[in-house]
Amino acid sequence: MTWVNAVVQGVLLGGLFALFACGLSLLFGTMRVINLAHGDLAVVAAFLAVEIVPVTHLPALLSFVIVVPIFLALGYVGQRTLIQTSLDRGAFTVLLVTFGLSVVIENMLLEVFSANSRSINIGSLVSKSIHVNAQISIAYLSLGIFVVAVVVLLGLQYFLSRSSMGRMIRAVADDQEASQLVGIDHRHVFGIAAAIAFATVALAGLAFGMYSSFAPTAGQERLIYAFEAVVIGGLGSLWGTLVGGIILGVAQTVGGQIDPSLQILAGNLVFLAVIAFRPEGIFKGRVEA
């Protein structure tokens, strides 16, 4: 039964990984941008929540009402200025610029908030859980994060496949030049895609900040997990990202069940196995993001 519990906890943890991976997947799927500052941006969102909760007296769970709109705007403006400028100079420049951004963000956070760990205080909810039986209990928070991840990924998938903006995002992702020839302002569409990606990063950061404590340097590790989830699932597929996150989560908890020191390693080994034996990911070729 403890193994079943490990799998259940792994699936729930996978929701958090998928939420992190969502924005990375979207940016890569539309613009071929690999945002190395992805994890650090999530940490910024978490620090933002820590700071605004005491000021606004907003319940911590509702901090997304303020943080997500800020990140939407940040995403659009960041894309139209920094990312687009570097995109125009080539994919390698984007990689360098987002790497630089990552370093700058981390050091600014250290400067402002010191190296101490913080967390978003959600009160007693953090320890409440549903007791399924003696071995299996499901924390409300983990379940909540999992549900948010599924809703965000499904919603994004629906938005991309059904809305007229989603259609334009896919058209621009397919062929930038041809999209201009049908009258699409591809830079604006990129801005919208980046805004959405940043909003999901903010959600992931908030979920992470409620789930565990975090320090200014936590971003790098988050980026690696997000990257692994995207690659396991298959680049550019949002469905794959969800599945990839869950596989990574289960690998970590089952590995941790075998031996607590194996937790991180098990996840990385699954990732390496996918790279080695199925480099196109689990959901190959479904280019839908």
Place this chain on the structure above:
Amino acid sequence: MTEASGQGTRSADAEPPVLEVRDLTVFHGQLRALSAVSLRVRAGAVHAIIGANGAGKSTLLRTIAGLHRPAQGAVVLGGVDVTHRLPHDRVADGVVLVPEGRRLFPSLTVEENILVGRRGSGEGSWTPERVYDLFPWMRERLDQRTAQLSGGEQQAVAIGRALAGNPRVLLLDELSLGLAPLVVRQIYGLIPELLESGMAVLLVEQDVSQAVRTASTIQCLLEGRTTLEGRPEEFTPEQIEAAYFGLASSRAAE
């Protein structure tokens, strides 16, 4: 009454062109792709650009669509200088290019390709419904990805996508490329229907006989310069051939 007299006094040449290109010079890096090329296309007319590979035909269309910045010269649309407008704005201005190689969006269905074409749409009567009336087979295959279509069908979707943008000037780049002669004839057979609504067509074609059959005026480019221009019936096949291959001087010497 006034309308009738207006039409009576307006000769074909005096009518202002929908599209006017003035002394367009374009560089690709060091290479001079176009040298002072000019042309005028009137509403309801088909102007065909012919020429060998590398003559600058596609560059000309792409510059008119806004994808290349000219070093000199102007692109004027309905009397308005659009030389510095961005490609997506020119769609709303009324210029739509059907690019070489069709360039459909592979992850979009047939219907989505047509709908996305309405994005920058100018005003006009080309709704998706009218596109499907023009290509009735599309109605049964709206949900298919374009990769599943034949070359001719893909070309039809590319044309339909452009028409959905309600162009005043339709730019067609190498429609016949990679298509069977029968399919090419079918596609060119559609052009008269487009002209009825007053659309102007500027096309690039490697198949000279096709261009001569379709066009009201032809213009031959050689190494980025105009070597021949006029109504197709004004020229003998030999003259066109000489302009096409740049044999004019050697012929004169004979």
